[in-house]
Amino acid sequence: MKQVKEGDVVKVHYTGKLVNGEQFDSSVGREPLEFTVGAGQMIKGFDDAMPGMNLGEKKTINIAPEDGYGPRSEEAIIEFPKENVPADMVLEPGMPLTLSNQAGQPVPVIVVEVKEDIIILDANHFLAGQELIFDIELVEIAE
Incomplete structure (x- = not known):
């Protein structure tokens, strides 16, 4: 089974939540999110979670503020x-x-x-200083 590696273009469905369970974003019901792994298009914690994932795999990740939108300034x-x-x-x-x-x-x-x-x-990002939780499902690895 093909695993994600840095440089792959992937499509994922995701739901982003705060620690209190409040949902702030989701691709469910929309097109999956497409990005190149390791290209800096995503927050670091999300990007770092992708290598090694298998097609169809689902996982939940916790992202500390420094790997998300940074601390509040x-x-x-x-x-x-x-x-x-x-x-x-x-x-x-x-x-x-x-x-x-x-x-x-x-x-x-x-x-x-x-x-x-x-x-x-x-002017802080509204998610700055927050620990984030993402449910991710890998739906495609581009050939």
């Missing part, structure tokens, strides 16, 4: 001048926004707090 908490927000825009804690970085690339952020002159924003 205080540097990703941003104070944004309220004057840079359109006056008619109502901001509330928990609201998602998209800013642009210096290169013009979109940066998703969450409103943490709205003060008189500034808005506190969190």
